[in-house]
Amino acid sequence: MEKEQLYQKIEDYIQDKLDKDQKASFESEMNADEELRKMLKLHQIIHEDLSQDVNALRDKLKEIDLGTKIIDKKETKKRSPLRILGPLTAIAAALLIGIIFLPDLLNPSLSSSQAYDKYYQPYPMALNQRSDNGNVENNLLNEAIAAYSNGRYEEASKLFGQLFDQNGDTTYKIYQAHALLANNEATMAIDVYDEVLNSNDSRFHQQASWYKGLALLSSGNTVSAKEVFQNFSPDHYKYMEAQKILKNLNN
């Protein structure tokens, strides 16, 4: 059998498109042919791993995992000074801090810029460098990744903008917005997040809405930021954080 026909038959079998007789004949062929069974298994794995629902789940898990990494880092930073001070000094320091900041602790309200400082973390670079092989787009992408990873956000925003103009992939658009926000260009970042939110590519909608809310906080637009956070559904990956911001944000 020609390879193309064989692949088609395997795909049809996996997708249950063969009729009863074709299915029976293919299964008897498989029983007698170990290589064919191995091939089928491999195709099944590829089908399953690239299926839309598994991909969607993987994207969600990556986001959550990045979130837990950021929290771990923050907690390590918070804990380390007390460890150095030792338990008794730490208690004394905590008491002093408590006395100084008691009024704030009783009234947990935050200004928009305080909320932004508390919740904003530059989005981590999750793209991988590619081998260039003389490929212009890969070269540009590698430069953009390096600029973003090294905190050269102005350069990164321009490069990701160029990449988006070249192939229209929303991945580049969202990184352009993240780079603008990291470069304190909140107003421009909001426009780019809006473009992501208006695109049909829903992979980045949750991420864009969270960062758009933060960008609005950064630009002091509390009312619009609240509107953005109020629209988060309970399954939004930043729902809990948004609720905390809404609860503590000054009017």
Added chain:
Amino acid sequence: MSSDAQRDRRWIEGIRNQDSNVLNEIYKNIQPGIISWIKQNNGNEQDARDVFQDAIIAIYKKCKKDDFELTCKFWSFALIICKNLWFARNRNKDRMTYTDVIDEDEVRLDETMQDQMEAYDQLLLYRKHFKQLPDSCRQILSMFFAKIKMSEIAEKLDMTEAYVKKRKFKCKEALIQNIKEDELYEELKV
């Protein structure tokens, strides 16, 4: 039913429905223990994070296929899956075990879970070679397996439908061929 059992059942349901809040809860409660176990078994934190992600995906696939109900604690179930994935990743087949007693909780993986564990090295092999494909191939195959219509793929990529079909076959052929040429392929079980 105890509150722990109710919570575990809610977690399984949450994985089945890809509920972000539940997934967040699972990550906060279970992932640190898995990271600690993998670090004790010669892995680093990133290995542990990757294995944990694959374990959640394995549970999701299981939930999707069967009318699955937990017969042990979620923690024990997650740990035995992660152990198996970790051993498979390290090709340490001797230590593969599908039943275990974890904190006095007897855990047994059924046949479909065992199949998933055994296919894990194939999955890793395929991922290795998929990553090495040219971007255009990865794009076409990803869209095809995500069940996007050929006409839509053609429109998105500014190609004719016939060309997309041809490319899809060529890309898949290259992927399969590269996997078959990998020295690990011969060792894989059917």
